[in-house]
């Protein structure tokens with residue numbers, strides 16, 4: 086609550102501002118607030134969710150034109166038209182979001198730009214939209230019997246709408262939904278493996294953008310009471326982009342500061358409009374090069390610069406606190422692969438692989454480089470749909486299911502090349518694992534926000550427990566990239582465990598670790614198994630495999646060449662031959678050595 090105390094003087098200042106401003110300045114301020122709402126919408130899609138959206142100005146236009154058309158052609162009152170306009174803008178948001186389900190990056194940029202151009206083209210040529218002349222007789226909005234005909238009066242309506250819009254955007258970005266959107270922006274594959282329904286999340290981002298664009302459009306129609314195509318053209322889209330990039334696209338407050346600042350600058354530079362555009366371009370380039378996170382990112386950038394000159398304190402990984410052992414719940418098969426084949430064009434990465442992993446087992450999957458181990462994990466966790474064969478988890482067919490579905494079925498995984506979200510701190514990475522809600526849960530954000538707060542409190546409590554159990558408390562708010570490799574590996578395991586899986590897939594968890602770290606890893610994996618989780622582990626460290634695994638499956642050239650206890654596979658001739666040497670010849674001895682190191 087104390088952190089929000091600064092809002093009181095800000096609100097009072099905003100309320101008193103009109104008393105010190107002339108008519109024209111008031112108008113400029115009212116327009117700047119509209120741009121701020123528009124920029125929040127763009128910040129949510131581009132900055133928070135990482136979806137390229139060049140149609141924000143069209144959402145703005147859809148909102149404004151819908152009000153204009155509904156008021157002047159259908160004879161509706163301003164506020165009824167405004168509500169319908171919001172619905173139309175959200176629907177337009179859905180339409181623009183559809184391509185995002187199938188394409189990303191510059192392709193999405195081109196498509197959204199195309200849709201924005203199509204909108205401007207339509208309003209320029211459609212009779213109902215008043216063609217190039219636009220629509221000029223939008224009625225004065227009346228609120229509580231008061232005609233909002235001046236910018237002074239309208240400003241107060243805008244202020245309330247803006248405050249609510251800003252509060253909702255901040256609420257969303259600081260909630261489990263916002264965390265998932267940021268995770269999707271950083272790495273959509275890893276976010277999917279953690280249970281994020283990527284298509285729905287992308288659509289949510291565009292719906293929010295449509296809503297904020299529509300809201301800005303409604304206010305614009307009420308303030309200016311005239312709409313024409315040039316207010317919603319591509320030049321304005323680029324101005325909006327400049328606002329968001331300069332302010333800091335990932336920060337909602339940054340977007341607001343950028344929007345208000347640039348809207349003011351635009352007015353101040355009206356006499357030099359020809360050069361102003363060039364100036365914005367230059368500032369954007371400077372921002373991208375020297376302050377990629379915009380004005381909002383400058384304090385953190387400065388702090389990092391100062392820290393660089395100070396000797397850093399070494400990070401301390403705390404001890405792992407083992408889980409309470411749970412008696413095995415029956416001996417059913419948790420994972421079953423049957424004749425799984427995966428072809429990449431001409432290359433057969435997996436060739437009829439079958440394996441069955443019983444509950445409570447630690448299964449090792451080993452094999453020379455390129456033998457198909459990671460591909461097998463990718464098939465099991467839904468990253469690849471196999472060309473043939475079937476995968477069953479807990480007896481249910483999951484072949485080709487999306488990663489988020491598998492995550493919901495209790496499959497968690499880590500990655501060979503570590504996929505921690507780099508823009509989220511350690512704690513947020515763990516929180517993402519803990520969040521088991523479906524995206525459809527998000528109706529609560531609008532209808533019952535207190536339930537979101539309650540849920541977040543529960544996640545926070547459980548995150549503390551996991552952070553403590555895995556000894557991560559010293560760097561819970563650090564960015565993973567800044568931490569040693571061994572620690573990052575442990576964070577990834579903690580994040581996977583946060584998902585409360587029944588099946589944990591570990592892809593080379595000991596890679597890059599020293600002997601002591603490998604010993605601690607073995608202790609962690611055993612404790613995870615003892616807590617009732619079935620573990621499948623890909624590893625090249627044979628000492629670890631031999632000492633840790635109950636059962637080992639050996640792959641070579643995409644086929645299972647041996648399957649049995651560590652001692653059995655170690656002496657299998659096919660295995661010795663596949664490894665082309667004697668590294669496997671006496672693994673039990675090396676395991677004993679490794680285990681005692």
Ligand SMILES: Nc1ncnc2c1ncn2[C@@H]1O[C@H](COP(=O)(O)OP(=O)(O)OP(=O)(O)O)[C@@H](O)[C@H]1O
Nearest residue numbers: 429432434452453454455456457458459460461501
């Ligand atoms: N997406 C892909 N497209 C084309 N080929 C692929 C793809 N993924 C894997 N492969 C190929 O499939 C084969 C098996 O690769 P995979 O990564 O599964 O092996 P691995 O046993 O995990 O190897 P390593 O121990 O080096 O990680 C390799 O020849 C690899 O180049």
